[in-house]
Amino acid sequence: MTLQKLEPELLALTPNEKAQAIQILAQSLGNPWRGIEKTPGVCGGDACISGTRIPIWVLVNARNLGISEAQLLKDYPTLSATDLANAWVYATVYPEEITTAIRENEE
Numbered sequence: 686m687t688l689q690k691l692e693p694e695l696l697a698l699t700p701n702e703k704a705q706a707i708q709i710l711a712q713s714l715g716n717p718w719r720g721i722e723k724t725p726g727v728c729g730g731d732a733c734i735s736g737t738r739i740p741i742w743v744l745v746n747a748r749n750l751g752i753s754e755a756q757l758l759k760d761y762p763t764l765s766a767t768d769l770a771n772a773w774v775y776a777t778v779y780p781e782e783i784t785t786a787i788r789e790n791e792e
Contacts, residue, residue: 707774721733722735728740732782734771740786742783742790744776754766754769
C-alpha cells in the first residue's frame with residue numbers, strides 16, 4: 686500500500702484512532718522521539734525539546750491558552766517549527782503525561 690492510497694483512510698479516522706495510529710508509528714521507529722529528551726534532574730525529568738530546558742507541557746499549555754505557533758517561535762527563538770511538530774506528536778501520544786505535568790505545575 687502506498688502513502689497516497691493510505692492518506693484518505695488516515696484522514697477518515699477519529700481523533701482517538703489517529704492518536705493510536707501515531708503511537709503505533711512512533712513505536713515502530715528506532716528512536717521515535719528524536720528531538721525530545723527526558724533527563725533526570727532537568728526540568729523535573731519532564732520531556733523537553735532536546736538541548737533546551739523547554740518542557741513539552743509548557744508548549745502544550747501555551748497552545749491550550751491560545752498562543753499561536755508563530756508566537757511560540759518568537760517567544761522561544763531557539764525552537765524550530767520541527768521542534769513544535771515533534772512536541773505536538775509527543776503530546777498526542779502521551780496525553781496523560783502532559784495533562785498531569787500541566788496540572789502539577791499549576792498548583
